[in-house]
Amino acid sequence: MRAVIAPSPGGPDSLVIADLPDLEPGPGEVVLDVVASAVNRADTLQRMGFYPPPPGASDVLGLECSGTVRSVGADVTGWSVGDEACALLAGGGYAEQVLVPAGQLMRVPAGVPLATAAALPEVASTVWSNVFMIANLQPGELFLVHGGAGGIGTFAIQAAAALGARVFTTAGTPEKQQLCLDLGAERAINYRDEDFVQVVSEAGGADVVLDNMGAKYLGPNVRALATEGRLVIIGMQGGIKAELDIAALLGKRGAVIATSLRSRPVAEKAAICRAVEEHVWPLVEAGRIKPMVQAEFSLDEVAAAHALMDAGEHSGKILLRT
Structure with missing residues (x-):
């Protein structure tokens, strides 16, 4: 099979398409013939040498995919050769075949083309597990998501709005701000010339913040929290070390939570996937959450x-697309 690896850290041109052995499933595993994968920020970090795969995971890039079942290992029930599925991965998605723990397979939501379904597993699992399972966002609460026009942001806006939250977001251009508003955000803040802390505080503060920036936004995010607000950090695009004002956090009885999805145990990922199928897929099938895909490339165009x-x-x- 053909697969994309990053043999040495570097820019997009450092990616290599390699010929690797076909895959065989072990107990509890399924092999998919991949139709499409999706590019995530974590993939670019892995390419640069900053985010290696967890122990035992494939060195092939790609944290999500869609495709058809090629073969099924022992002890797997509910899946047969030829079934269509999408999958949450610890790695391996940028390939013609991928090995998946059966619990991390999800059915393709009705009405979603198979290739488009590759854009769903990582964002749906990230948003549902962090915003709803961990931070427990409730209807009527104010939710702030940074980077609202990105893959996580566009999904988070739609999911939170569909479930009755007030959604504020940050975005860097008028076009991206308008997209966020169209997706259901109440307020899209241009972080280049507006102070999101002031905007959110004037609205009563954020009950939940979903942050991909890390260090750069730690202080402002805490200041933007409402009383008993929950800050969930899922990325480090703005650095890894910052000073935390504990007095400010205590004054708000707030919580700072840092989580990752890729390195979680297989059983935890399976539980998240089941929750996504139960709670999120009906919203997708009803058209209340739409997969947002801007561009498609072939495997040979992975550098682009x-x-x-x-x-x-x-x-x-x-x-x-493979």
Whole structure:
């Protein structure tokens, strides 16, 4: 099979398409013939040498995919050769085949094309597990998501709005702000010339903040919290070390939570996938959450796909078709 690896850290041109052995499933595993994967920020970090795969995971890039079942290992029930599925991965998605723990397979939501479904597993699992399972966002609460026009942001806006939250978001251009408003945000804040802390505080403060920036936004995010607000950090695009004002956090009886999805145990990922199928897929099937795909590339064009991600000018997801 053909697969994309990053043999040495570097830019998009460091990615290599390699010929690797076909895959065979072990007990509890399924092999998919991949139709499409999607590019995530974590993939670019892995390419640069900053985010290696967890122990035992594939060195092939790609944290999500869609495709058809090629083969099924022992002890797997509910899946047969030829079934269509999408999958949450610890790695391996940028390939013609991928090995998946059966619990991380999800059915494709009705009405979603198979290739488009590759844009769903990572964002849906990230948003549902962090915003709803961990931070327990409730109807009527104010939710702030940074980077609202990105893959996580566009999904988070739609999911939170569909479930009755007030959604504020940050975005860097008028076009991206308008997209966020169209998706259901009440307020889209241009972080280049507006103070999101002031805007959110004037609205009563954020009950939940979903942050991909890390260090750069730690202080402002805490100041933007409402009483008993929950800050969930899922990325480090703005650095890894910052000073935490504990007095400010105590004064708000707030919580700072840092989570990751890729390194979680298989059983935890399976539980998240089941929750996504139960709670999120009905919203997708009803049209209340729409997969947002801006661009599609072939496997041979993977360097161009990564260059687009690195530029940060895209909105929604970038697909990589096999």
